[in-house]
Amino acid sequence: MKIERKEIFNSLKESINNYEQIILIPHNEIDLDALGASLGLYMIFSKYKKNVIINFEENEPEFGVSRAMQKIKELNLNINFSKLIDIDTNLKTLLILVDHHKKDMSQNIDIYKYFSDIVIIDHHIENKKVNNVLLKYIDEEASSASEIIYDFIKIENCIVPKYILTIMLAGITIDTNKFTIKTSSSTYEVAAQLSSDGANSKEVQYLLKEDLLEYISMQKLIFKTEIYKGEFAITVGSQNQIYDKEQLAKIAGSLLQFNGVESAFAIGKINTNIIGISARSMGNIDVEYIMKKLNGGGHKTDAAAQMYNTSITNAKKELIKIIDKYRG
Ligand SMILES: [Mn+2]
Numbered sequence: 465m466k467i468e469r470k471e472i473f474n475s476l477k478e479s480i481n482n483y484e485q486i487i488l489i490p491h492n493e494i495d496l497d498a499l500g501a502s503l504g505l506y507m508i509f510s511k512y513k514k515n516v517i518i519n520f521e522e523n524e525p526e527f528g529v530s531r532a533m534q535k536i537k538e539l540n541l542n543i544n545f546s547k548l549i550d551i552d553t554n555l556k557t558l559l560i561l562v563d564h565h566k567k568d569m570s571q572n573i574d575i576y577k578y579f580s581d582i583v584i585i586d587h588h589i590e591n592k593k594v595n596n597v598l599l600k601y602i603d604e605e606a607s608s609a610s611e612i613i614y615d616f617i618k619i620e621n622c623i624v625p626k627y628i629l630t631i632m633l634a635g636i637t638i639d640t641n642k643f644t645i646k647t648s649s650s651t652y653e654v655a656a657q658l659s660s661d662g663a664n665s666k667e668v669q670y671l672l673k674e675d676l677l678e679y680i681s682m683q684k685l686i687f688k689t690e691i692y693k694g695e696f697a698i699t700v701g702s703q704n705q706i707y708d709k710e711q712l713a714k715i716a717g718s719l720l721q722f723n724g725v726e727s728a729f730a731i732g733k734i735n736t737n738i739i740g741i742s743a744r745s746m747g748n749i750d751v752e753y754i755m756k757k758l759n760g761g762g763h764k765t766d767a768a769a770q771m772y773n774t775s776i777t778n779a780k781k782e783l784i785k786i787i788d789k790y791r792g
Contacts, residue, residue, distance in 0.1 A: 465650070469615045472601045476583065476616075479598055485515040485555040487579070489571055491564035493710075494520070496528050496671060497635030498563035501585070501609035503628045505562065506543060508613075508620050515555060520545040521571045528638075528671040532631050539627055553578040558598070560585060563609035565594050565602060585612060587639075589763045607651040608639035614654045626662035633663040634671040641717055681705070685715050685730060695749070696787055697725045700780050701732025709734055709768070712742035720744055727751055731779050739771045739779045749790075757786045 480486055486509050490498035502518050509516045525533070536543055548571075559575065560583045561567075567576055582597040587606040594600060606612050610632040617624055636655055640647045643655070659665060689699040697719040701707055712730040719728035727749040734740035741758065743751035744766060751767045760769025771779050 465615050470619055473616045473619050483556050483558040485557040488518045488560050488562055490562050491569045492571055494525050494529055497608045497610050497639045499529055500632035500635035501613040502562045504613035504617055504632055507624045508622050517544045517546045519571045521547050541625055548572045548575050607646045608636045610635035611651055611654050629658050629661050629663040630667045633658045634668045682715050695726040697728040699730050700776055707732040709740055712740050716742040716744040737773050741769045743767045754786050
Protein backbone atom coordinates (compact mmCIF):
# COMPACT_ATOMS: atom_id res chain seq x y z
CA MET A 465 0.00 0.00 0.00
CA LYS A 466 1.20 3.51 -0.74
CA ILE A 467 2.22 5.36 2.44
CA GLU A 468 0.53 8.58 1.33
CA ARG A 469 -2.84 6.80 1.37
CA LYS A 470 -2.78 6.57 5.16
CA GLU A 471 -2.23 10.31 5.47
CA ILE A 472 -4.88 11.09 2.89
CA PHE A 473 -7.36 8.84 4.60
CA ASN A 474 -6.64 10.38 7.98
CA SER A 475 -7.21 13.89 6.70
CA LEU A 476 -10.37 12.72 5.00
CA LYS A 477 -11.61 11.30 8.30
CA GLU A 478 -10.73 14.51 10.07
CA SER A 479 -12.55 16.64 7.55
CA ILE A 480 -15.83 14.72 7.84
CA ASN A 481 -16.01 15.63 11.55
CA ASN A 482 -17.36 19.06 10.71
CA TYR A 483 -20.31 17.80 8.72
CA GLU A 484 -23.72 16.32 9.37
CA GLN A 485 -24.14 14.90 5.91
CA ILE A 486 -21.75 13.28 3.42
CA ILE A 487 -22.78 12.91 -0.19
CA LEU A 488 -20.74 10.57 -2.36
CA ILE A 489 -20.97 11.50 -6.01
CA PRO A 490 -20.09 8.99 -8.73
CA HIS A 491 -19.56 10.39 -12.23
CA ASN A 492 -22.40 10.54 -14.73
CA GLU A 493 -22.87 7.50 -16.95
CA ILE A 494 -21.92 5.66 -13.81
CA ASP A 495 -19.79 2.55 -14.26
CA LEU A 496 -18.89 -0.28 -11.93
CA ASP A 497 -15.70 1.41 -10.73
CA ALA A 498 -17.49 4.62 -9.73
CA LEU A 499 -20.25 2.55 -8.11
CA GLY A 500 -17.87 0.15 -6.32
CA ALA A 501 -15.66 2.95 -4.99
CA SER A 502 -18.68 4.96 -3.81
CA LEU A 503 -20.09 1.91 -2.05
CA GLY A 504 -16.74 1.22 -0.38
CA LEU A 505 -16.62 4.78 0.97
CA TYR A 506 -20.25 4.50 1.99
CA MET A 507 -19.46 1.47 4.15
CA ILE A 508 -16.54 3.29 5.77
CA PHE A 509 -18.53 6.43 6.60
CA SER A 510 -21.74 4.72 7.63
CA LYS A 511 -20.12 3.92 10.98
CA TYR A 512 -19.74 7.60 11.77
CA LYS A 513 -23.30 8.59 12.66
CA LYS A 514 -23.64 10.92 9.72
CA ASN A 515 -26.22 11.11 7.03
CA VAL A 516 -24.38 9.28 4.23
CA ILE A 517 -25.85 9.32 0.74
CA ILE A 518 -24.80 8.21 -2.72
CA ASN A 519 -26.15 10.69 -5.24
CA PHE A 520 -27.65 8.58 -8.02
CA GLU A 521 -29.79 10.13 -10.72
CA GLU A 522 -29.72 7.64 -13.58
CA ASN A 523 -32.80 5.72 -14.62
CA GLU A 524 -31.14 3.48 -17.17
CA PRO A 525 -27.53 2.81 -16.21
CA GLU A 526 -25.47 0.30 -18.19
CA PHE A 527 -26.13 -3.41 -17.81
CA GLY A 528 -23.55 -4.20 -15.10
CA VAL A 529 -24.60 -1.28 -12.91
CA SER A 530 -28.30 -2.18 -13.29
CA ARG A 531 -27.59 -5.75 -12.27
CA ALA A 532 -25.53 -4.60 -9.29
CA MET A 533 -28.26 -2.19 -8.16
CA GLN A 534 -30.88 -4.94 -8.42
CA LYS A 535 -28.75 -7.32 -6.32
CA ILE A 536 -28.09 -4.63 -3.72
CA LYS A 537 -31.85 -4.28 -3.33
CA GLU A 538 -32.39 -8.05 -3.12
CA LEU A 539 -29.68 -8.39 -0.49
CA ASN A 540 -31.20 -5.58 1.60
CA LEU A 541 -27.86 -3.85 1.90
CA ASN A 542 -29.65 -0.65 2.91
CA ILE A 543 -27.65 1.82 0.90
CA ASN A 544 -29.10 5.30 0.67
CA PHE A 545 -29.08 6.12 -3.05
CA SER A 546 -30.82 9.47 -3.55
CA LYS A 547 -31.61 11.97 -6.20
CA LEU A 548 -30.83 15.59 -5.46
CA ILE A 549 -34.55 16.45 -5.10
CA ASP A 550 -34.76 14.02 -2.19
CA ILE A 551 -31.70 15.35 -0.38
CA ASP A 552 -31.94 17.70 2.63
CA THR A 553 -30.09 20.81 1.52
CA ASN A 554 -30.17 22.44 4.96
CA LEU A 555 -27.67 20.09 6.57
CA LYS A 556 -23.99 20.95 6.77
CA THR A 557 -22.75 18.84 3.91
CA LEU A 558 -19.50 17.55 2.47
CA LEU A 559 -19.47 16.43 -1.15
CA ILE A 560 -17.03 13.73 -2.21
CA LEU A 561 -16.48 13.38 -5.95
CA VAL A 562 -15.60 9.77 -6.67
CA ASP A 563 -13.84 8.50 -9.80
CA HIS A 564 -13.90 11.94 -11.44
CA HIS A 565 -12.68 15.44 -10.64
CA LYS A 566 -14.60 17.71 -12.98
CA LYS A 567 -17.85 19.04 -11.55
CA ASP A 568 -19.57 18.91 -14.91
CA MET A 569 -19.13 15.13 -14.92
CA SER A 570 -21.04 14.65 -11.66
CA GLN A 571 -24.42 12.91 -11.42
CA ASN A 572 -26.26 16.19 -11.04
CA ILE A 573 -24.40 19.46 -11.54
CA ASP A 574 -27.16 21.39 -9.74
CA ILE A 575 -25.86 19.92 -6.48
CA TYR A 576 -23.16 22.63 -6.50
CA LYS A 577 -25.86 25.30 -6.14
CA TYR A 578 -26.51 24.01 -2.64
CA PHE A 579 -23.16 22.83 -1.36
CA SER A 580 -19.62 24.04 -1.84
CA ASP A 581 -17.33 21.96 0.38
CA ILE A 582 -15.68 19.43 -1.88
CA VAL A 583 -13.31 16.48 -1.64
CA ILE A 584 -12.01 14.69 -4.72
CA ILE A 585 -10.85 11.09 -4.95
CA ASP A 586 -9.90 10.02 -8.43
CA HIS A 587 -7.43 8.23 -10.66
CA HIS A 588 -8.00 10.03 -13.96
CA ILE A 589 -5.37 12.26 -15.47
CA GLU A 590 -5.87 15.80 -14.30
CA ASN A 591 -5.66 17.99 -17.38
CA LYS A 592 -6.85 21.21 -15.87
CA LYS A 593 -5.86 21.68 -12.24
CA VAL A 594 -8.89 21.74 -9.98
CA ASN A 595 -8.54 24.26 -7.15
CA ASN A 596 -10.61 25.42 -4.20
CA VAL A 597 -11.30 22.03 -2.76
CA LEU A 598 -10.84 20.90 0.83
CA LEU A 599 -8.94 17.80 -0.13
CA LYS A 600 -7.89 16.33 -3.42
CA TYR A 601 -6.37 12.93 -3.99
CA ILE A 602 -5.78 12.04 -7.60
CA ASP A 603 -3.52 9.05 -8.03
CA GLU A 604 -2.97 8.81 -11.78
CA GLU A 605 -0.99 5.60 -11.33
CA ALA A 606 -3.87 3.79 -9.65
CA SER A 607 -5.78 1.46 -11.94
CA SER A 608 -9.14 2.51 -10.60
CA ALA A 609 -10.95 4.37 -7.85
CA SER A 610 -11.88 1.02 -6.32
CA GLU A 611 -8.19 0.16 -5.91
CA ILE A 612 -7.69 3.36 -3.87
CA ILE A 613 -10.82 2.90 -1.77
CA TYR A 614 -9.91 -0.70 -0.99
CA ASP A 615 -6.78 0.61 0.74
CA PHE A 616 -8.97 2.98 2.78
CA ILE A 617 -11.13 0.03 3.79
CA LYS A 618 -8.02 -1.84 4.97
CA ILE A 619 -6.70 1.16 6.91
CA GLU A 620 -10.07 1.55 8.61
CA ASN A 621 -10.42 -2.19 9.20
CA CYS A 622 -13.94 -1.91 7.94
CA ILE A 623 -16.15 -4.93 7.30
CA VAL A 624 -17.69 -4.66 3.85
CA PRO A 625 -20.45 -6.93 2.49
CA LYS A 626 -19.09 -9.44 0.00
CA TYR A 627 -21.31 -8.21 -2.78
CA ILE A 628 -19.80 -4.74 -2.52
CA LEU A 629 -16.32 -6.26 -2.69
CA THR A 630 -17.50 -8.06 -5.81
CA ILE A 631 -18.59 -4.78 -7.41
CA MET A 632 -15.22 -3.23 -6.54
CA LEU A 633 -13.39 -6.17 -8.15
CA ALA A 634 -15.59 -5.76 -11.23
CA GLY A 635 -14.70 -2.05 -11.28
CA ILE A 636 -10.99 -2.82 -11.23
CA THR A 637 -11.46 -5.46 -13.92
CA ILE A 638 -13.26 -3.01 -16.21
CA ASP A 639 -10.88 -0.09 -15.69
CA THR A 640 -7.85 -2.28 -16.44
CA ASN A 641 -9.53 -3.86 -19.45
CA LYS A 642 -9.24 -7.22 -17.67
CA PHE A 643 -5.82 -6.54 -16.16
CA THR A 644 -4.15 -5.58 -19.42
CA ILE A 645 -3.71 -1.82 -18.95
CA LYS A 646 -2.80 0.41 -15.99
CA THR A 647 -2.16 -2.72 -13.94
CA SER A 648 0.57 -2.52 -11.30
CA SER A 649 1.65 -4.95 -8.63
CA SER A 650 -0.70 -3.20 -6.20
CA THR A 651 -3.61 -3.77 -8.59
CA TYR A 652 -2.95 -7.52 -8.45
CA GLU A 653 -2.50 -7.35 -4.68
CA VAL A 654 -5.81 -5.58 -4.20
CA ALA A 655 -7.55 -8.00 -6.58
CA ALA A 656 -6.12 -10.97 -4.68
CA GLN A 657 -7.17 -9.51 -1.33
CA LEU A 658 -10.66 -8.69 -2.59
CA SER A 659 -11.02 -12.24 -3.73
CA SER A 660 -9.78 -13.71 -0.44
CA ASP A 661 -12.14 -11.35 1.43
CA GLY A 662 -15.00 -12.92 -0.51
CA ALA A 663 -15.46 -11.09 -3.82
CA ASN A 664 -17.11 -13.53 -6.21
CA SER A 665 -15.39 -13.88 -9.58
CA LYS A 666 -18.31 -15.70 -11.18
CA GLU A 667 -20.53 -12.71 -10.35
CA VAL A 668 -17.83 -10.39 -11.71
CA GLN A 669 -18.15 -12.29 -14.97
CA TYR A 670 -21.92 -11.65 -14.93
CA LEU A 671 -21.46 -7.96 -14.17
CA LEU A 672 -19.07 -7.65 -17.12
CA LYS A 673 -21.33 -9.29 -19.67
CA GLU A 674 -21.54 -7.22 -22.80
CA ASP A 675 -24.34 -6.38 -25.12
CA LEU A 676 -24.00 -8.54 -28.22
CA LEU A 677 -25.10 -5.84 -30.68
CA GLU A 678 -22.66 -3.35 -29.21
CA TYR A 679 -19.93 -5.97 -29.40
CA ILE A 680 -20.71 -6.61 -33.06
CA SER A 681 -20.58 -2.91 -33.88
CA MET A 682 -17.18 -2.69 -32.18
CA GLN A 683 -15.89 -5.77 -33.97
CA LYS A 684 -16.94 -4.20 -37.28
CA LEU A 685 -14.57 -1.33 -36.58
CA ILE A 686 -11.78 -3.64 -35.54
CA PHE A 687 -12.34 -5.62 -38.74
CA LYS A 688 -11.80 -2.45 -40.81
CA THR A 689 -8.53 -1.50 -39.14
CA GLU A 690 -5.58 -0.53 -41.30
CA ILE A 691 -2.02 -0.57 -40.10
CA TYR A 692 -0.27 2.58 -41.23
CA LYS A 693 3.52 2.66 -41.42
CA GLY A 694 3.68 -0.69 -39.68
CA GLU A 695 2.80 0.59 -36.21
CA PHE A 696 -0.18 2.99 -36.33
CA ALA A 697 -3.50 1.13 -36.26
CA ILE A 698 -6.30 3.31 -37.61
CA THR A 699 -9.97 2.45 -37.84
CA VAL A 700 -12.84 4.51 -39.08
CA GLY A 701 -16.53 4.18 -38.18
CA SER A 702 -19.34 4.24 -40.69
CA GLN A 703 -20.72 7.62 -41.83
CA ASN A 704 -24.21 6.92 -40.58
CA GLN A 705 -23.51 5.55 -37.15
CA ILE A 706 -23.03 7.43 -33.89
CA TYR A 707 -20.60 5.89 -31.40
CA ASP A 708 -20.08 6.74 -27.73
CA LYS A 709 -16.71 8.10 -26.78
CA GLU A 710 -16.30 5.10 -24.48
CA GLN A 711 -16.82 2.75 -27.42
CA LEU A 712 -14.14 4.48 -29.44
CA ALA A 713 -11.80 4.38 -26.45
CA LYS A 714 -12.47 0.68 -25.97
CA ILE A 715 -11.80 -0.05 -29.64
CA ALA A 716 -8.53 1.91 -29.65
CA GLY A 717 -7.51 0.12 -26.45
CA SER A 718 -8.22 -3.32 -27.82
CA LEU A 719 -6.26 -2.64 -31.02
CA LEU A 720 -3.11 -2.40 -28.89
CA GLN A 721 -3.22 -6.15 -28.33
CA PHE A 722 -2.12 -6.92 -31.89
CA ASN A 723 1.39 -7.63 -33.10
CA GLY A 724 3.28 -4.61 -34.31
CA VAL A 725 0.67 -2.09 -33.15
CA GLU A 726 2.39 0.66 -31.13
CA SER A 727 -0.50 3.10 -31.24
CA ALA A 728 -4.15 2.93 -32.19
CA PHE A 729 -6.72 5.47 -33.34
CA ALA A 730 -10.48 4.95 -33.52
CA ILE A 731 -12.35 7.59 -35.48
CA GLY A 732 -16.13 7.87 -35.48
CA LYS A 733 -19.08 10.21 -35.30
CA ILE A 734 -19.99 10.96 -31.70
CA ASN A 735 -22.69 13.40 -32.67
CA THR A 736 -24.26 14.49 -35.97
CA ASN A 737 -21.57 17.13 -36.50
CA ILE A 738 -18.76 16.04 -34.21
CA ILE A 739 -16.13 13.46 -35.05
CA GLY A 740 -14.30 11.87 -32.15
CA ILE A 741 -10.84 10.36 -32.28
CA SER A 742 -9.66 8.17 -29.46
CA ALA A 743 -5.95 7.36 -29.32
CA ARG A 744 -4.02 4.81 -27.30
CA SER A 745 -0.33 3.97 -27.24
CA MET A 746 1.96 1.35 -25.75
CA GLY A 747 4.19 4.23 -24.64
CA ASN A 748 6.69 4.59 -27.49
CA ILE A 749 4.48 6.89 -29.53
CA ASP A 750 3.27 10.10 -27.90
CA VAL A 751 -0.45 10.18 -28.73
CA GLU A 752 -0.96 13.26 -26.59
CA TYR A 753 1.31 15.16 -28.98
CA ILE A 754 -0.64 13.85 -31.97
CA MET A 755 -4.05 14.65 -30.46
CA LYS A 756 -2.90 18.12 -29.41
CA LYS A 757 -2.24 18.90 -33.07
CA LEU A 758 -5.95 18.24 -33.58
CA ASN A 759 -6.83 20.53 -30.64
CA GLY A 760 -7.36 17.58 -28.35
CA GLY A 761 -5.36 16.42 -25.39
CA GLY A 762 -4.73 13.75 -22.83
CA HIS A 763 -1.73 11.79 -21.84
CA LYS A 764 1.21 10.21 -23.65
CA THR A 765 -0.51 6.82 -23.79
CA ASP A 766 -4.12 7.88 -23.67
CA ALA A 767 -5.55 10.87 -25.55
CA ALA A 768 -8.46 12.06 -27.64
CA ALA A 769 -9.65 14.85 -29.91
CA GLN A 770 -12.88 16.13 -31.41
CA MET A 771 -13.33 17.66 -34.84
CA TYR A 772 -16.31 19.77 -35.82
CA ASN A 773 -18.14 20.06 -39.13
CA THR A 774 -15.92 17.75 -41.08
CA SER A 775 -16.28 14.30 -42.57
CA ILE A 776 -14.84 11.08 -41.24
CA THR A 777 -12.67 10.74 -44.34
CA ASN A 778 -11.26 14.22 -43.78
CA ALA A 779 -10.63 13.52 -40.13
CA LYS A 780 -8.62 10.48 -41.11
CA LYS A 781 -6.65 12.50 -43.69
CA GLU A 782 -5.83 15.13 -41.06
CA LEU A 783 -4.69 12.45 -38.66
CA ILE A 784 -2.44 10.85 -41.26
CA LYS A 785 -0.87 14.22 -42.08
CA ILE A 786 0.05 14.66 -38.45
CA ILE A 787 1.37 11.12 -38.15
CA ASP A 788 3.54 11.76 -41.23
CA LYS A 789 4.97 14.88 -39.60
CA TYR A 790 5.45 13.05 -36.30
CA ARG A 791 7.35 10.23 -37.99
CA GLY A 792 9.18 12.69 -40.27
MN1 LIG B 1 -12.53 4.55 -12.77
